[in-house]
Amino acid sequence: MPVSLKPAFPDTLSGWIAPDRTAVIVVDIQVDFASPDGVLGKAGVDMGIAAPAVSAAERLVDAARAAGTPVIFVGLATTAATDSPVWGEWRRRKNGVDSGGALCRAGEVGSAFYGPTPQGDETVIWKLRYSGFFGTSLDAALRARGIDTLIVCGLTTECCVDCTVRDAFHLDYFVYVPTDACAAYDPGIHESALQSLELNCATLISTGEILSAWTE
Template identity: 85%
Template structure:
């Protein structure tokens, strides 16, 4: 069999994040995950920990739009029919109670995006699990645009960002994670998750580095 030629890989960050090959993926920056009025905020989690990352993700999205780089929003949208008994049992074992799937209910305020919000012409991918790729059309949407590089930001670093990044890598996307545009509710967990991603499947950068690359 003939050997396929290797793709021409850029030598610079600007080449990798060029609008014709890259997309920004915004993961789960929604009311229930990021706002004091959401389910987790009302349960007592300190949403101020995530606020700087939400603000930075907004700046990243604004810069992507200015550069002509596609922005895709990934969000959780559950219904009573999609609540998983297995997930409910796992939460019962973890927390001592079954909280079910009553978070980011589809069509309710908790599932709305906050901080960076989709424009009318931008793609929204709704999911039911941690990864933006699991059971969704995200991979197909990216392939249709010829995208091979992802810049993944959002909430939370150790959970839905992590799972989305790992699945992206398994699907042969090169992945950049702007460390200041994602967050966990525990800063130590955030840092540990970033270290794991850097060791295994992602390149860590700052939002300033990405934004500078778009204007080179």
């Protein structure tokens, strides 16, 4: 009978997140989701809750660049033409009115990245749904670089980070989530989302652990 060979896996974190196999995915850290001057901030959402995660994501991105690890930015970019009738109806049922789809309008200030921002020829992936993989070229961009391991950070933990991580796992990527470099607007929801991801599809880690591994 043929022998089934298992792939050789690294024994250390530094091996798992080596720059030649890893990418940092920054999800939806944009003005409308992270800045007091964005749509959610002006609506009264406390952006101070997200601020530490944005700062940690900046440190992570700076360290990735220094280590030679690719950084890919994923952002929401909507237009009136791409607004989903289904999503509009869902909001109407939830809120009693159709609150519109004016978050992160393409080409406007609200869709601009906030905190960590793309530099040079870094890849930017624009999306219309929660997951960075749904209807985008993200998977193809990663495969073209030979990447099999992702470090996913951003906003919000229970929504776009969660959906992106789950899709990555379904596509057979190894996924790390730096718990301090992502956030929800409710700390309890953040913690619950992390517990669910750890239970099902991701390895939880801290930004400090990643930075230490890259400098070993």
